[in-house]
Amino acid sequence: xxxxxxxxSIKSKNEKYKFRPKKGLIGWVFVLLSVILICLFYFYPxxxxxxxxxxxxxxxxxxxxxxENYTRLFSDPTFLAxxxxxxIYFLIQVPVMIIIALMFSVMLNNKKxxxxxxxxxxxxxxxxxxxxxxxxxxxxxxSNNGIINTILTNLSLISEPILWMSDxxxxxxxxxxAITWRWVGYNMIFYLSALQNVDESxxxxxxxxxxxxxxxxxxxxxxxxxxxxxxTSITSTIGTLQLFDEPMNITGGGPGNAxxxxxxxIYNLSFEYTPDFGYASAVxxxxxxxxxxxxxxxxxxxxxxx
Amino acid sequence: MNNFxxxxxxxxxxxxxxxxxxxxxxxxxxxxxxxxxVSGGKLIPxxxxxxxxxxxxxxxDIGQALLNSAIIAITTTVLALLVASLAGYGFEIYRxxxxxxxxxxxxxxxxxxxxxxxxxLFRMFGTISEIAPIIGIDTLASVVIPTITTAFLIFFFxxxxxxxxxxxxxxxxxxxxxxxxxxxxxxxxxxxxxxxxAAIITFMSxxxxxxxxxxxxxxxxxxxxxxxxxxxxxSYSPDYGVxxxxxxxxxxxxxxxxxxxxxxFVAGMMGSIK
Numbered sequence: 121x122x123x124x125x126x127x128x129s130i131k132s133k134n135e136k137y138k139f140r141p142k143k144g145l146i147g148w149v150f151v152l153l154s155v156i157l158i159c160l161f162y163f164y165p166x167x168x169x170x171x172x173x174x175x176x177x178x179x180x181x182x183x184x185x186x187x188e189n190y191t192r193l194f195s196d197p198t199f200l201a202x203x204x205x206x207x208i209y210f211l212i213q214v215p216v217m218i219i220i221a222l223m224f225s226v227m228l229n230n231k232k233x234x235x236x237x238x239x240x241x242x243x244x245x246x247x248x249x250x251x252x253x254x255x256x257x258x259x260x261x262x263s264n265n266g267i268i269n270t271i272l273t274n275l276s277l278i279s280e281p282i283l284w285m286s287d288x289x290x291x292x293x294x295x296x297x298a299i300t301w302r303w304v305g306y307n308m309i310f311y312l313s314a315l316q317n318v319d320e321s322x323x324x325x326x327x328x329x330x331x332x333x334x335x336x337x338x339x340x341x342x343x344x345x346x347x348x349x350x351x352t353s354i355t356s357t358i359g360t361l362q363l364f365d366e367p368m369n370i371t372g373g374g375p376g377n378a379x380x381x382x383x384x385x386i387y388n389l390s391f392e393y394t395p396d397f398g399y400a401s402a403v404x405x406x407x408x409x410x411x412x413x414x415x416x417x418x419x420x421x422x423x424x425x426x
Numbered sequence: 427m428n429n430f431x432x433x434x435x436x437x438x439x440x441x442x443x444x445x446x447x448x449x450x451x452x453x454x455x456x457x458x459x460x461x462x463x464v465s466g467g468k469l470i471p472x473x474x475x476x477x478x479x480x481x482x483x484x485x486x487d488i489g490q491a492l493l494n495s496a497i498i499a500i501t502t503t504v505l506a507l508l509v510a511s512l513a514g515y516g517f518e519i520y521r522x523x524x525x526x527x528x529x530x531x532x533x534x535x536x537x538x539x540x541x542x543x544x545x546x547l548f549r550m551f552g553t554i555s556e557i558a559p560i561i562g563i564d565t566l567a568s569v570v571i572p573t574i575t576t577a578f579l580i581f582f583f584x585x586x587x588x589x590x591x592x593x594x595x596x597x598x599x600x601x602x603x604x605x606x607x608x609x610x611x612x613x614x615x616x617x618x619x620x621x622x623x624a625a626i627i628t629f630m631s632x633x634x635x636x637x638x639x640x641x642x643x644x645x646x647x648x649x650x651x652x653x654x655x656x657x658x659x660x661s662y663s664p665d666y667g668v669x670x671x672x673x674x675x676x677x678x679x680x681x682x683x684x685x686x687x688x689x690x691f692v693a694g695m696m697g698s699i700k
Contacts, residue, residue, distance in 0.1 A: 146605045147520025154513035155528060157575035162535035165546035172545065224442060227435050242443035245450065248684040250634035252652040253673045256659035257449045260464070260666060267452065270467040305446060313696055333431075362539045365636050369656055383541040383637075390545050391641060397545045404542035411537050 173401035178394050189402035199403060201377040202385040205292065206407075209381070210360045210414070213296045218353055221304045225311035226341060240312070244305035251302070255369035258298045259285075262370075288378035291371050295379050298366055303359075307352045314348045315341070350422040357414050361407055382407050453677070456670035464666035478667045485665075486654055487646070488672060495651040498569050498639075499632040505574045506628045507621060514583025515609055519595065529584070535577045544641050547572055551642060564644045573632065579624060586620040587613075622690040630680055651676045 173189055175182040193199050227233070228240055246254065261268050262284040269281040284290045318341075326336050342349070364383040367373050373380035373388075382403060389400040456464045459472035482488060517529045548563075555562025562568060594616065598608045614621070636652040643649065649657075655676055658669045684691055 147516050147522065147525060149606075150516025150520065150609070151513045151525065151528070153509050154575050154580055155532065157509065158532050158535050158577060161547065161572040161575065162538055162543065162577075165543045165550065166538055168546035168549070169542050224439070227439060230435075233435070239439045239443055243439075243446050245684075246446055248630075248680050249677055250636075250652055250655075250680065252634070252636050252655050252659075253676050254449065256655055256669065256673060257453055259659060260669075261449060261452065263465075265465065267467050267469070301445070301449070309692060310696075313692070358537070358539070362541060364541070365652075368636075369659055372660070383539070386541045386544070387637070387641075390548070397549070400545050401542070404539065404545070407539040408537070408542055411539060415537070 169401040169404055172398050173405055175398040176396065177398065178396060182398055185398070189399045190405075192399065193402060193406065198377055198380070198385060199382075199406075202380045202382045203406065205377075205379060206361060206363065206381045206410075208292060209296060209299070209363060210357060213299050214353060214356045214360055216296075217300045217304055217356065218307060218349065220300070221307035221352075222311055222337075222341070222345070222349075224304065225308045225315055226337060228308070228312060229315045240309075244309055246302050246304075247306040247309075249302065251365035252369055254302055255298065255366045258294065258301075258366075259370045262294045285371060286375050288375055291375060291379045294370060295363075295366055298370060299360070299363070303356065307356070310348050310352055311345055314345050318344050346422055350418060353418055354415050357418065358411055361410050361414070453670050453673055456666060457674045459667050461665045461667050464670065474667055475671070478665075478671045481665060482668045482671050485668065486658065486672070487649075488651075488654060488675060490647065491649050491651050491654040492675070494566060494648060495633055498566055498650060499629050501566075502570050502573055502632040503625050503628045505570070506576070506579055507624055509575050510579035510624070511583045511614070511617075511621070512609070513580045514585075514587055515613055517580070518584045518587040518590075519592070529580075532577045532580060536581075540637060543572075544638065547638075548641055563642055564648055566648060568642045569635070569639050569650070573635065573638065579628065582624055582627075583620065586617065590616065619690065619693060622687070623693040626683055626687060626691050630683070633680060 172182070174184060174186060176185045176189060177183055224243055228236055230236075233239075260266055264281055264283055264285055266284070268284070269278070272278045273281065282290055284294050322340055322344075323336055326340060331339065362383050363381045364387065367379045367381050367384055368387075371379040373384050386400045386403050389396055389403065452469070455469060455471050457478060458475040459468055460474045460477075463472060463474075517525055551563050551568050554568075559565075560567065561571065590613065594612050595608050598612050603611060634652060635650075636656065639650045639653055640656075643653065655669075655672055658664070658672055
């Protein structure tokens with residue numbers, strides 16, 4: 121009894137930082153290992169990458185070249201192609217995926233819907249596959265004489281096979297379709313669990329006032345889910361800007377460089393071509409800048425809409 | 427009108443379910459068919475499963491790859507859970523302004539793309555190879571070491587620790603339990619669900635990790651499952667039946683985790699956003 125009172129008095133003094141200040145050191149013992157490991161395997165290599173990006177040369181024969189690597193970026197057609205592809209994937213795939221996932225979650229949130237659990241499991245199922253495994257499956261599904269072309273031809277939707285893998289436009293579409301297939305269900309689960317916390321009476325009141333399904337979606341659902349939409353859009357952004365497994369295993373970056381991503385280009389520069397670690401590091405900072413840039417924009421957008 | 431809306435919702439959901447499940451169906455059916463039937467578009471189960479199994483075992487050492495992936499994923503999971511939960515606990519229970527600042531700095535590492543780290547990490551492990559070859563390039567340890575600690579997992583444990591009943595710690599202190607003892611004897615047993623969820627997230631991402639093993643592993647003996655699938659998929663004369671069989675085998679562990687531990691699986695996803 122006495123201890124609880126004592127606790128209360130300590131709590132009221134300093135609600136936020138309530139645990140015994142004299143135990144300060146032991147707290148650091150708990151976090152020390154993590155701090156060391158994150159510094160060693162994230163911040164230190166990041167610093168190394170920054171230093172490397174001002175050097176150039178094949179393999180280990182590096183010399184300091186100043187900002188030459190960064191100026192080279194702007195006249196490197198392969199980098200510009202990879203940048204363009206990555207931005208296209210991001211701009212198309214992330215919004216499309218989030219809208220589809222939101223749509224499914226609203227449909228599945230209806231308690232009167234039959235087979236809810238079945239639909240939910242089926243749509244979530246792609247999220248259990250490994251990125252490499254599903255990429256290889258998609259490669260064969262969408263090969264020029266693959267099953268997708270056969271099905272589309274049999275349904276008379278197309279008269280001749282679409283050259284999914286050898287047409288620059290369709291190859292990008294395959295990558296976008298693949299990522300969307302993999303991640304819609306995953307994101308849907310986040311929205312679904314957030315929707316379950318939304319009070320049903322809000323919708324009832326809106327319906328009484330004659331709000332249409334669309335109005336309910338845009339005026340109630342989206343504002344209510346804003347924090348979680350922001351969370352999923354930032355994680356998707358970080359994921360898409362780093363895209364590697366899919367183009368590597370579905371198209372190999374081709375045809376030409378039509379589906380090449382920045383991550384894949386960095387990999388090629390470092391481990392496929394004559395290694396140029398310095399230039400590869402400069403390219404990698406392009407992703408860093410983009411992640412920071414797009415994340416800030418999304419925070420701003422989410423803030424302004426309120 | 428309402429009926430029409432109802433029906434279209436069912437049509438959309440059935441269509442979405444078919445699209446979601448079809449690649450699984452294709453993969454499973456194809457693993458029982460001859461390569462020529464797979465490329466011919468056969469969508470009914472065949473009788474070639476045993477031949478495919480024999481061909482798979484004779485072309486690649488999938489047993490070794492499964493073993494490598496299992497060793498890597500299990501070691502990573504055990505170490506990651508220990509390190510991250512210690513930190514998540516430390517940051518929340520011994521909260522101070524200085525620790526909050528350190529915590530926020532650690533979170534920044536989530537923004538660093540792996541592509542930017544792989545070259546310096548590769549060079550770092552090149553240096554390590556000269557001093558301690560058993561954890562250098564082309565060892566299973568080199569796959570595990572840099573992936574043990576993620577800011578995400580620390581964040582995950584910290585978020586979940588907010589819900590931990592702190593009276594238990596006070597009671598333990600009165601009983602004279604040491605600060606480390608509190609963590610091991612009171613915190614860990616109380617937080618089983620959080621650990622289960624964290625274990626699933628970590629195991630899955632380690633099992634599926636592709637880029638870093640691709641960079642650091644070189645000999646076929648050390649190949650992991652994603653590397654094996656990837657190299658099968660890019661072969662010049664692919665045997666589709668065999669490849670699909672390999673993919674079925676690779677997907678099985680994560681699919682089983684999902685079906686049997688669905689509750690923790692979803693808890694793991696949600697735990698990060700509480």
